[in-house]
Amino acid sequence: MSLIEVKNVTKKFGGLTAMKDLSFVLNKGEILGLIGPNGSGKTTTFNVINGFYSPTSGDVYLRTQKVTHLKPHVLCKLGVARTFQVVRPLQRMTVFDNVLASAFIRTKTKAEAEALVIEVLNFTNLYEDRAIISKGLPLGKRKRLEIARALATQPEVILLDESFAGLNPTEINEQIEIVNKIRTQRGITILIIEHHMKVIMSISDRIVVLNYGQKIAEGTPGEIGRNPVVIEAYLGEEVCA
Amino acid sequence: MKKFLPLIIFVLLLGLPFLGLSTYLMHVVILVLIWSVIGMGWNILGGYTGQVSFGHAAFFGVGAYTSGILYQSMGISAWWGLPVCIVVLLALSLVIGFICLRLRGAYFALSTLALGEICRVAAENLVQFTQGNMGIMIRERTWVDKTWFFYIILFITVGSYILIKKVMESKLGYYFVAIREDQDAAESLGIDTTFYKTISLCLSGVMTGIAGAFYMNYMGYIDPSIAFPLYDISIVTVMVVMVGGAATYWGPIIGAVIMVFLAEEIRSLPYIGAAHQTIFGIILILIILYLPNGIVGDFRKLMKPFMKKRGA
Numbered sequence: 001m002s003l004i005e006v007k008n009v010t011k012k013f014g015g016l017t018a019m020k021d022l023s024f025v026l027n028k029g030e031i032l033g034l035i036g037p038n039g040s041g042k043t044t045t046f047n048v049i050n051g052f053y054s055p056t057s058g059d060v061y062l063r064t065q066k067v068t069h070l071k072p073h074v075l076c077k078l079g080v081a082r083t084f085q086v087v088r089p090l091q092r093m094t095v096f097d098n099v100l101a102s103a104f105i106r107t108k109t110k111a112e113a114e115a116l117v118i119e120v121l122n123f124t125n126l127y128e129d130r131a132i133i134s135k136g137l138p139l140g141k142r143k144r145l146e147i148a149r150a151l152a153t154q155p156e157v158i159l160l161d162e163s164f165a166g167l168n169p170t171e172i173n174e175q176i177e178i179v180n181k182i183r184t185q186r187g188i189t190i191l192i193i194e195h196h197m198k199v200i201m202s203i204s205d206r207i208v209v210l211n212y213g214q215k216i217a218e219g220t221p222g223e224i225g226r227n228p229v230v231i232e233a234y235l236g237e238e239v240c241a
Numbered sequence: 242m243k244k245f246l247p248l249i250i251f252v253l254l255l256g257l258p259f260l261g262l263s264t265y266l267m268h269v270v271i272l273v274l275i276w277s278v279i280g281m282g283w284n285i286l287g288g289y290t291g292q293v294s295f296g297h298a299a300f301f302g303v304g305a306y307t308s309g310i311l312y313q314s315m316g317i318s319a320w321w322g323l324p325v326c327i328v329v330l331l332a333l334s335l336v337i338g339f340i341c342l343r344l345r346g347a348y349f350a351l352s353t354l355a356l357g358e359i360c361r362v363a364a365e366n367l368v369q370f371t372q373g374n375m376g377i378m379i380r381e382r383t384w385v386d387k388t389w390f391f392y393i394i395l396f397i398t399v400g401s402y403i404l405i406k407k408v409m410e411s412k413l414g415y416y417f418v419a420i421r422e423d424q425d426a427a428e429s430l431g432i433d434t435t436f437y438k439t440i441s442l443c444l445s446g447v448m449t450g451i452a453g454a455f456y457m458n459y460m461g462y463i464d465p466s467i468a469f470p471l472y473d474i475s476i477v478t479v480m481v482v483m484v485g486g487a488a489t490y491w492g493p494i495i496g497a498v499i500m501v502f503l504a505e506e507i508r509s510l511p512y513i514g515a516a517h518q519t520i521f522g523i524i525l526i527l528i529i530l531y532l533p534n535g536i537v538g539d540f541r542k543l544m545k546p547f548m549k550k551r552g553a
Binding site for chain 2: 052090104
């Protein structure tokens with residue numbers, strides 16, 4: 001069953017076409033990887049789904065509802081959460097307060113929200129760091145804080161924008177575990193942008209490949225790894241060997 | 242101890258009129274309290290929500306004129322201005338919010354700057370309501386003595402303090418700070434930033450307006466240059482909060498104490514004449530340079546040299 005459907009979306013910034021007639025479907029319960037060279041329109045796709053940008057043409061559907069021109073906070077209430085590629089913690093707030101600020105959306109009382117925060121912080125292994133001002137957090141933890149904040153909105157689908165970039169191997173493994181847990185334990189559907197091939201190949205059910213704002217391939221990680229078009233545009237010869 | 246400090250200060254202040262202070266000193270204390278309220282009002286929008294306004298004279302002046310016009314045109318007591326100005330300022334805040342809050346950062350600040358000036362020019366020219374530059378004067382003062390004025394503004398101050406504390410500990414407070422820290426992130430976390438910024442503006446505007454309405458009753462006279470001045474209200478408001486400490490509970494109050502006393506003290510220094518403004522300016526520059534988070538925000542830094550001496 002499709003949860004999010006991007007249908008013939010084109011997004012132009014002046015003379016630059018960031019997304020060109022792009023269509024794909026995100027099914028409920030899956031992890032869909034979105035890959036492509038720099039500037040191929042991955043983050044723009046997120047921004048269109050998330051409501052930061054209005055597409056020039058085409059539509060985005062959530063379940064069966066058209067959500068094309070809704071604002072990000074409305075989409076968040078409908079169950080779409082996201083993280084940012086360049087982490088954007090609420091700098092002068094503690095880790096706990098960061099997550100608390102986003103936990104109010106579906107809770108009624110502050111006590112209820114605080115209980116949710118504790119649960120989410122434990123889930124993302126951040127509970128020990130709850131009292132730290134988020135400005136002082138190392139990058140790995142800030143990336144996890146982004147995920148924790150998104151989870152605190154209790155979403156149905158979560159958009160992860162390069163949640164693995166800049167992490168060391170230990171942190172990457174920890175992060176993979178969290179992403180898998182998000183699906184298995186919480187039943188949240190995941191759309192993920194990632195440059196780290198090992199990660200994307202191991203956690204995705206399906207992958208969509210973009211180049212110059214267009215979809216050039218779609219399929220399982222195995223199919224994508226062998227696809228000559230993808231190899232030429234993005235992966236390069238070494239990976240396929 | 243720390244928990245009861247506000248209560249202790251409040252009780253001490255309740256006893257203040259019994260000390261038999263001079264009329265002048267009571268006047269200074271009342272000014273401090275008026276500035277505390279204005280500062281706290283500004284702090285909601287500028288300190289916590291991060292929307293810096295250079296036009297709070299607009300709210301102050303509209304509050305003052307609400308009182309004045311009720312007295313002048315309707316012939317009822319100017320004290321009615323305090324409740325009535327809440328409605329007027331809510332309406333004004335909504336209009337201003339609709340126009341200015343779609344702007345961000347410096348552009349918002351500039352638009353509020355213009356707003357204060359628009360209000361002043363409007364007050365000068367809407368002669369049939371405001372009597373223009375002639376101003377509005379309350380001919381029969383409620384009390385000659387300052388005691389009751391003091392108690393009224395004291396309760397307004399305490400009420401504002403409690404309200405802010407309650408707001409900041411609730412969902413609203415977290416949303417305000419989230420918007421200050423990163424508006425786009427806040428938006429994507431399900432916070433309707435425009436809506437909550439408008440609420441912040443309304444709270445801020447009403448609080449500042451009540452201070453204005455009280456000012457009208459207390460001073461008994463306003464004209465456009467008193468109610469809507471760019472420097473004397475708008476800029477000084479920002480200074481009060483910056484000196485005391487933005488986004489702190491006590492910042493505006495400490496800032497008001499310092500700004501009012503400093504201004505009064507420097508003005509009464511002998512032999513300096515008009516140079517008092519220069520000295521005032523230099524002291525402010527030093528405070529902002531060395532205590533960028535204000536006296537409350539940088540309190541630890543401020544205390545450091547004293548701590549060291551004691552240790553040695």
